[in-house]
Amino acid sequence: MKSSKSFTSLLNLFKNKKAEIGIIGMGYVGLPLAIAYADKGFKVLGIDIDNKKVEKINKSISYINHISSKKLKNLVNSKHLKATSNFNEVSNLDAIILCLPTPLNKYREPDLSFIKNTLHSIKPFLKRGQVLSLESTTYPGTTKEEILPFIRSCGFNIGEDFFLIYSPEREDPGNKDFHTCNIPKVLGGITSNCNEIGISLYKPVISEIVEVKDTSTAEMTKLLENIHRAVNIGLMNELKPLADKMGIDLYEVIRAASTKPFGFVAYYPGPGLGGHCIPIDPFYLTWKAREYGMHTRFIELAGEINSAMPHYVVSQTSNALNKRGKPLKDSKILILGISYKKNIDDLRESPSLVIIDLLNNKGAKVDYCDPYFEDLPKTRKFQFNLKRIDLSEENLKQADAVIVSTDHDLFDYALIKRFSKLIIDTRGRFKPENNIIRG
Numbered sequence: 001m002k003s004s005k006s007f008t009s010l011l012n013l014f015k016n017k018k019a020e021i022g023i024i025g026m027g028y029v030g031l032p033l034a035i036a037y038a039d040k041g042f043k044v045l046g047i048d049i050d051n052k053k054v055e056k057i058n059k060s061i062s063y064i065n066h067i068s069s070k071k072l073k074n075l076v077n078s079k080h081l082k083a084t085s086n087f088n089e090v091s092n093l094d095a096i097i098l099c100l101p102t103p104l105n106k107y108r109e110p111d112l113s114f115i116k117n118t119l120h121s122i123k124p125f126l127k128r129g130q131v132l133s134l135e136s137t138t139y140p141g142t143t144k145e146e147i148l149p150f151i152r153s154c155g156f157n158i159g160e161d162f163f164l165i166y167s168p169e170r171e172d173p174g175n176k177d178f179h180t181c182n183i184p185k186v187l188g189g190i191t192s193n194c195n196e197i198g199i200s201l202y203k204p205v206i207s208e209i210v211e212v213k214d215t216s217t218a219e220m221t222k223l224l225e226n227i228h229r230a231v232n233i234g235l236m237n238e239l240k241p242l243a244d245k246m247g248i249d250l251y252e253v254i255r256a257a258s259t260k261p262f263g264f265v266a267y268y269p270g271p272g273l274g275g276h277c278i279p280i281d282p283f284y285l286t287w288k289a290r291e292y293g294m295h296t297r298f299i300e301l302a303g304e305i306n307s308a309m310p311h312y313v314v315s316q317t318s319n320a321l322n323k324r325g326k327p328l329k330d331s332k333i334l335i336l337g338i339s340y341k342k343n344i345d346d347l348r349e350s351p352s353l354v355i356i357d358l359l360n361n362k363g364a365k366v367d368y369c370d371p372y373f374e375d376l377p378k379t380r381k382f383q384f385n386l387k388r389i390d391l392s393e394e395n396l397k398q399a400d401a402v403i404v405s406t407d408h409d410l411f412d413y414a415l416i417k418r419f420s421k422l423i424i425d426t427r428g429r430f431k432p433e434n435n436i437i438r439g
Contacts, residue, residue: 006129006161007193013094014200017041022093024118026053026083028276028346029135029169030099031064035071036180036205038080045093046083057083065345065372066174087118090125095133095201099169101276102136103380108283110139112146119150126154131163131197137222137277139284142166143215148190159191165198166215168222174344184208188218226281227299232267233278234302237309240269244438251428271405271426271439272309272351274340279306279349310354313439314362317401317424320437324422326400329363334399336391336416337406338370342427345372352405353382360384367395371410393419403439404429 013019019042023034026048038044048054056063060073075081090096100114115136126132132151134143143166148158156162167187172178185206189195199209212218236250243250250269258266273279282299289296318328340350347353352368359366368376369391376386389395391412396402396419404416407427416423423430424439432438 004160004193007163007197010094010129010131010163010197011200014197014204017204019094019201020045020092021095021097022047022090023097023099024048024122025099025101025114025136026050026057027099027101028064028173029171030097031057031067032171032180033097033099033135033169033205034081035067035075038075038078040205041080042204043079044075044081045089046081047085047087047089048083049085051085054083054085057081064173087121088125090122091127093130095131096122096126097133098136100136102138102280102284103276104280104283109287110284112138112142115142116146119147123150123154126151126156126162128156128161131165131194131201133165133167133198133201135167135169137168137226137281137284138219139288140216140219140223141288142219144190159189159193163189163194163197164215165189165194165201166218167198167202168218170225173346174341181205182207184210186210186212186218186221188212188215190215220285223281223285226277227285229267230273230278230282230306231298231302232265233270233273234305236267236269238305240438241312249432249438268428270309270351271313271355273306274348274350274352275346276348279303310351310358313351313355313403313405313424313426314358316437316439317359317403318362320422320424321401328359331364331400332398333359333364333366334389334395334402335366335368336370336402336404336411337408338368338373338376339406339408342406342408343410347373347377347379350406353379353384355403355405356384356386357382367399369395370406371408391415396420 021037021042022045023030024047026046034044034046046057060069060076062069062072103111105111151162151164158164167185170183185202187198187209189198195211202209240250254266257264286296286299321328321331335352338350338352339346356366367389368386369389374388376384401422401424402420403424404427407429413429423436425436426439430436
């Protein structure tokens with residue numbers, strides 16, 4: 001495709017770090033990305049409808065555990081980073097990156113309302129010479145079928161005076177080895193010019209760009225990554241009850257199998273899947289597949305197995321209490337860890353919340369301890385009125401059962417083992433013993 005004035009101008013802005021970058025959605029993806037650009041010398045505008053987040057960013061107060069307030073302060077003070085809830089500032093931007101939630105509705109169908117509402121909010125402020133990048137996980141075809149017609153309706157020529165790409169986020173909160181800048185980034189554009197603009201947008205902050213054919217390929221790539229994990233974790237979760245029945249320690253089996261230097265990748269069972277990606281993303285493809293008259297039975301089966309794990313944990317807890325002559329009803333249960341994985345402050349789709357809900361419904365008296373949550377925040381699905389209790393000898397002794405639901409490294413496992421009457425271990429932190437049950 002022939003180069004245009006808008007194309008050349010935008011390339012130069014990114015190359016010389018003169019481009020103004022706008023990131024809409026200041027969550028676990030958007031804020032780290034904003035920091036990455038600001039750290040490289042770009043002027044970055046974070047946009048979010050949550051005024052509390054906007055205020056905290058502008059006051060240099062981090063609301064994500066692994067991001068330091070000191071880091072924010074340096075970038076805010078240097079005027080490389082600021083936040084707003086006003087979409088009219090989009091008119092000043094050269095790049096607009098959407099890092100928005102894409103949940104499922106109650107029928108397990110994609111909910112693109114956050115993306116669509118944002119597009120309508122920024123429509124009056126879009127202009128020629130901008131690039132729009134979608135990072136939200138979604139089904140193959142979203143960019144072409146939903147966003148492309150919208151941009152064209154604004155009167156722009158895609159690939160000539162406006163550029164559209166899809167580049168899925170690859171964040172892993174709490175991972176000390178991998179972060180925004182050193183995780184290879186997949187990118188697909190609507191046209192070859194869009195691809196080139198996309199590469200110039202991300203190249204200054206990302207160590208490796210993986211260019212693919214088009215936006216649908218990039219969208220499918222993101223889904224494959226998470227489907228791969230969901231299916232393999234589902235296999236381990238299916239094997240877990242069987243191994244328990246057979247008196248086999250599945251964690252020891254996995255560790256032994258991991259010594260094979262080829263052909264085996266270790267995945268571990270747990271109390272269920274959490275986070276925004278793995279419990280949700282596979283069902284985007286399941287939904288889209290029906291459009292083509294196909295059924296993704298393998299994916300759906302893995303989803304059923306993983307969704308059933310909180311019920312298995314509660315069943316194991318009930319059975320272990322019954323063997324000790326105590327019903328689950330009115331028993332004191334202490335949940336250790338409520339985030340969806342260890343060492344982070346993220347509750348999204350956490351199986352711990354499902355476990356608490358199931359226990360409440362069965363009449364148990366539930367407390368929790370998690371170093372990252374003083375109060376149990378309300379979510380779309382659950383509104384518990386619980387405050388954190390200390391991990392102490394007294395509280396462990398008072399509990400009829402302790403469920404290790406999220407194995408934070410900050411927990412004192414020697415203390416837990418010494419003073420707990422009964423431990424339901426869903427993460428393999430302990431070897432099975434008389435008072436330690438694999439949940």
